[in-house]
Amino acid sequence: MNFLINILIFASVLSILVFVHELGHLIAAKRFGVYCQEFAIGMGPQIYKIKKPHWETTYSIRALPFGGFVSMAGEPGEGDMGVPESRTMIGIARWKRLIIMLAGIFMNLVLAIVIYTGIFAVQGHVVVPEAKILTVVADSPAEKAGIQVNDLITKVSFSDGTSKEINHFSDLQVAFTVYKDQEVTLTIVRDGSQLDLPITPEFDAKNQTSVIGIQGPNATLEKVGIIESLKLSFTQIGKDVSQMIFLLTRVFRGIGFENLGGPIAIYGATSQVVTYGLSYYFNLLALLSINLAVVNLLPIPVMDGGRVVLTLIEMIIRRPIPEKIENAVMLASMALVLMFFIAVTFNDVIRSLPI
Structure with a gap:
């Protein structure tokens, strides 16, 4: 039962994302008079479609909830669909194409x-607090690197010569997720002085994330x-x-x-x-x-x-x-x-x- 619910949730997420995206293309195309033959959510064979006599566009749902499309005249592989060139993507002004x-x-x-x-x-x-150290875990990479309570992390530099400014702990986590077990250099402010401390994160298999063994102040809700x-x-x-x-x-x-x-x-x-x-x-x-x-x-x-x-x-x-x-x-x-x-x-x- 849970598997079926998960599939439905998964399909709903993909369908909403694709529907909203393709709807943007459809609205803009129709605004500029481009002929749209079909508006489809999903790929593969059609499982449902609707087209009323006074509509020029067929709206359909397809079997696989991966992707979707708006079939517009003049698009690569679509041809002119039997409409005047002025109603095709290649027949409208290029700035209009950009908007679509x-x-x-x-x-x-x-x-x-x-x-x-x-x-x-x-x-x-x-409200996420700044990256100020509240606790340093014993025998952790942070303690071994010399990080102390009340240190403020302002930047992390990587082995490839790039760096990332740190405003919150979430910025630090993103950096460690990408570079994982590679040594990085933390720039910290301690008692008004700036220090650069090399440190190598450890991978926490239980939580599937890289950690260095620090904790900051709790976030607050406003x-x-x-x-x-x-x-x-x-x-x-x-x-x-x-x-x-x-x-x-x-x-x-x-x-x-x-x-x-x-x-x-x-x-x-x-x-x-x-x-x-x-x-x-x-x-x-x-x-x-x-x-x-x-x-x-x-x-x-x-x-x-x-x-x-x-x-x-x-x-x-x-x-x-x-x-x-x-x-x-x-x-x-x-x-x-x-x-x-x-x-x-x-x-x-x-x-x-x-x-």
């Missing part, structure tokens, strides 16, 4: 804003109004985007790839909803919506961000990119994304195996 391409990302961010605003308004705002909740939602989204960019920039350097998750990891996260409840569900939905927006902004041609880059190139050279070249680039990028998807799924499988 970015509309899905925009809607994912809107979804996150709505969810976070609601959470803050209902539950309040968790009730806020709707306006303040809206402001806090933007702050939270900025933090989520920053962490996602931090992870992706390291992955592109070959660091922390094992931390990426695919469908199996998402299923694992959604299965926790039964334990932690609706608050966890909505927090996860908002976070995944932001991650989807960031990933879609990557300059990979099959992604929205890559298509934006191709359109900007056309605007610069003032002529369409040759169809053969565009098709070749799209096929190559699809192969790249497929390989990436397989690698991430392999990560999921390895993580799910018993140790």
